[in-house]
Amino acid sequence: MLNIIILAAGKGSRMQSNIPKALHKLSGRYFIDYLIDSVRLLKPDQIFIVVGYKEEFVRTILKNYDDVTFISQKEQFGTGHAVMQVIPYLKQNNSENNKTLILYSDMPLIRDKTLKKLIDSTIDLTILTNRLDEPYGYGRIIRDNKNNICKIVEHKDASENELNIKEVNTGILSIKTSKLIKWLNLIKNYNVKKEYYLTDIIEIAFLDKAIINSLQPNFLWEALGVNSPNELSFLERMWQKYQADVLLKQGVLISDPNRIDIRGKLYCEKDVFIDIGCIFIGNIQLSQGSYIGPYCIIEDSIIGTNSKIYAYSYIEKSKINANVQIGPFAHLRPNVILHENVKIGNFVEIKNSIIGPNSKTNHLSYIGDTEIGENVNIGAGVITCNYDGFHKYKTIIGDNAFIGSDSQLIAPVSIGKNATIGAGSTIVQDAPENQLTISRVSQKSIREWNRNKNNKK
Structure with missing residues (x-):
């Protein structure tokens, strides 16, 4: 069983626009349209879109998507909080292959082939990472001495050594649904913004002795987000x-x-x-x-x-x-x-x-x-x-x-x-x-015509 969650509640302040970020366009199409096309090819059981900023406008634009369930995030308290809104609606069965795939509406070009690799993983948690020569602004992937992923450090919180890491978090992850529910309840908002960060689930999973895997896209542009x-x-x-x-x-x-x-x-x-x-x-x-x-x-x-x-x-x-x-x-x-x-x-x-x-x-x-x-x-x-x-x-x-x-x-x-x-x-x-x-007025010439005088009689 496969659940898809697309986070689309944010305003996208750095876009300097009144348009919700999910409804900005790339090559003439809404960001969210690309994502819906890709995830449909995975044949999921449910597709959830978490909406918040200008929610009714987003719902109106996307009203023809009859296979999508919209979930309201009335107040935006972080990405972890956004996923929490979907938990009551997630379908589960007793299978260990019960998966939830989490995506972001500002990352429109992720391909279905890449997503398929993520959900085919039998590991508890698989995250999509990227390697960037200029990783400014991205959270860094921190690994232990055995090369196991143990946490994600945001750019603003990274040490000088951590800032030199080129492997970055894209935000996309595939997780067993039962683990998602368990670990999501352990996320705290002990930060300046008092928000619940989904990235904290990585460290929580590591401390719970879970196996965390990573994959990378074939093309750099697949996992590039748009913030400006x-x-x-x-x-x-x-x-x-x-x-x-x-x-x-x-x-x-x-x-x-x-x-x-x-x-x-x-x-x-x-x-x-x-x-x-x-x-x-x-x-x-x-x-x-x-x-x-x-x-x-x-x-x-x-x-x-x-x-x-x-x-x-x-x-x-x-x-x-x-x-x-x-x-x-x-x-x-x-x-x-x-x-x-x-x-x-x-x-x-x-x-x-x-x-x-x-x-x-x-x-x-x-x-x-x-x-x-x-x-x-x-x-x-x-x-x-x-x-x-x-x-x-x-x-x-x-x-x-x-x-x-x-x-x-x-x-x-x-x-x-x-x-x-x-x-x-x-x-x-x-x-x-x-x-x-032929239909014409008969041609007529006036001999004593002078256009500089009034010739009216």
Whole structure:
């Protein structure tokens, strides 16, 4: 039987923020989301989140986690006190393998593989430690002359010799539930802050002749906590660099691994190229041979085989098929489907539209709520006027149509197959197939015009 306790009651004063620490974000996701994802893979019997600071706000944000039990810590009297609040709810059976795993909400990147090693240990108490070249601020792991862990000394209380120790406490531990209940009752608050420190359980266990084991993560960033904006920024870059390294090993060409942000899941096929400054949000698929130019943002989208996204383009929740060209400076808003060989040029905005194979809109256009057929040419400055102030309406443009520059198509309206719309037209009625439709004011010249005088009569 496995219980999970996540401590998330703290304010996180050093973050200089009104946001509870558990709800700060790393790569676009809440800290706590990462932890929930990891511990679910362990298939625990119970998951507890101890909440305190802005408790109702935290509960509201996490309300969709129906497999989580929230435990209130009304007053924050230390980490040991936080765990004490959960004791009445812990499930036990007669098995010696009854375990409780304790985690911290400010340590988002701990991997399930590392946690699995902790809970698979048959020892009474197993703690996760780290070795840091610069361990300032961390509690030091103290071992006896037989190399047994005997206690943890906080940085502020450490002697000069103890400060030279590089092995530090991460706070994460796996413990037999029966031992946790026993030893937790022995923790005292004999300190300046009058708080109950969970770290005291290490010395209590040692004095009780318990066996204490330690494990270390495979990656340094797994067990790094976040206590300040500087530490968050540092962890963010470490995480981004790791994700970039994974892609490089898979054969993805990344112009500069230090200038890429992956805020979700990025799936890449062979021969993908990613230029500098790109941001990927949500679930992204880059198909074989796709090219992503500098400073593009792509969110929850599929980029097709051999498609090219040029500089500073923004694509949201869209599907791009093969051999498409987009940008530079193009914006695809949600629910856009571009079929094969489509060309979308600079300063074009498209929303909730389908564009058929071999069609193109190359310059300065807005296409909204529109279905465009095959081999359609949309001239510069064309606007589909889809909104009357109350409702959205649809525009349909048939195969092989030609829409002249600076035309406005007032929806709902249909443009027939092989139709031509003269430049500068305002189309308010359906345009028939195979015909030229034009709507312009007659051109007029005034001979005696002088713009410096009042020509009104």
